[in-house]
Amino acid sequence: MATLKILTSSLLYVFVALLSTFVVVSGQFATFSKLELPQGVSGPESAAFRGFLLFTEGPFTSVYDGRIMKWQGPIVGFVDFAYTAPGRNKQFCDGTTDPYLGPTCGRPLALSFNPKTRLLYIVDAFFGLLVVGPTGGLATQLAGGFKFALGVDVDLITGNVYFSDGSLTYDIRNTTQPGFKPDSTGRLLCYDPVRKRVDVLLSGLSGGGGPAVSPDGTFVLVPEFNSNRISKYWLVGPKAGQVELLLNNVGNPNKIKRAGRFGEFWVALSIGFVPPTPLITPQGVRFNSNGVVLQTVSFATQFFNKSITLVQEQNGKLYVGSRLTNFIGVYSN
Known part of the structure; x- marks a missing residue:
């Protein structure tokens, strides 16, 4: 009976993924609007939606001062949903942009829902991998001890959680210091919620970003921000455990969705960020599992000379996040 339940659940997620095949993506998303954060709040690096297709809530986003916030519509706007730091004080932390307060206030950088359990998985630059239930509140730490956790995605089939650690030697505060030089000690990790265990799948990565698991759970895509490339790590099949280069010379890839x-x-690309050029060009690139680029959308007008962290498609719209703005950009046709 247990095997049948697992099989039925897996087939359901494959079916839902196949339904999305019929979503038509076209045009250059020329219509722009904003989902503005509360006054004094900035840095919406992520966007995650709870639910399927048209039956979704959100977006949920992580912000600079350590909170995860939820969009409640244009009248209410964003409201508090969760936080990662156990000793966080709202009066002290809310609205801060001080990077050195991260260990006190939290610095969540990426979000991913498990649609079956409705659990929200969070990576925090200082607190590692965490999870919070459907009603929010203080997130529970699942794995810590990382220098710079910064990307996460849930396998729709198995429920395994894939996340990235940008470096073994520096943290997010070091990246803005004079003379900073990145290294190649980043990792791709997997958390198994059944065994409650973390395994290292890849090491020696040059910078991080957000990994993305294929809808059928056969592979995970891994961006390397500083090396301008995206690799494919096979999870099942004859190539399981092998990695192959999928896209090369793509400008500073961050989160993949x-x-x-x-x-x-x-x-999400921030061309010209590393190595630095006089002008950063923010773009969203759509590509397939074979590494064929299908579409490029420029965000240079609304995110002029700014790096972006995320391009999330939802119901025919693109939600764009950046640690340098006080809004999530929404592009539609």
């Missing part, structure tokens, strides 16, 4: 069509993905 599944697109509306089955087998397609969006990646």
